[in-house]
Amino acid sequence: MSTDHASAHHIDNPGKSGPPPRIDTVATVPGAPPAPEGAEAMTILVTLPPDSPGAPPHRHSGPAYGYVVKGAIDFELEGEPARVVQAGEAFWEPGGDVIHYQDGNHLAGEESAFVVTMFCAPGQPMLTVVDPEELEARRDRRAPRS
Template sequence: MSDEHLHHLDNPDATTPPPKIELISSVPSPPPMPDNAEAMTIRVTLPPGSAGNPPHRHTGPAFGYMISGEMLFELEGEPERVVRAGETFWEPGGDLIHYQDANNLPDAVTEFVVTMFGVAGQPMLIPVSAEELEARRDRRAPRP
């Protein structure tokens, strides 16, 4: 991420310092956007030790920011990883399976905000059947 992403407009009438704008993450190429996309922003609160949602997919890309706690995050083909408060995550959606979004802490709440671009009128989470999980088992990264 470079300074070309930083934005500031000089304001000759300002009596206070300018806003601080900090790039936290970016996606290098446009993510696949579904036709008839609807943008929604949600806040997710996971109780301590919550397993989160079962394996699912989204109809379009999702961009998230961790407010507090830690999330165990796993997408198809990628190893599971821990996302901590102040960090971001994203997924392209579509056919990709989202395996985990669990609270990684047994004694604290985890919260994150996600902006998702999905197909209008379709659910934001589409469950994946046990049969499909088995058929795609070879696409899941090795587990620790």
């Protein structure tokens, strides 16, 4: 995922008074995988209480694209180092076989929240928890933790 905070787009709306909207690119995902055929797009708002660990390690049946609207979240995907995503920043998950290890609240004293749009494969749940045996079998795929 790349971020390009410098790019802005302006849309003229002839015949209307007032300034036009400003559209800023927050992030892009070059070469993103396609959504599963027949996917259901689902947008959810997740609000994490202070110090919430978030969901247990899990995966999604299709890609997910999110934006932190408040606070900061701990974010870790299989094969990538853990990072903190702040309010105003986006995150991306390819879905499928990739494990999402962390999505908890990075803040101990205040709420954090993010909006995420997921493209779920038909007939599959939006989130599937990964069991401890699979986590152990795949531990070599997790990025080193400091």
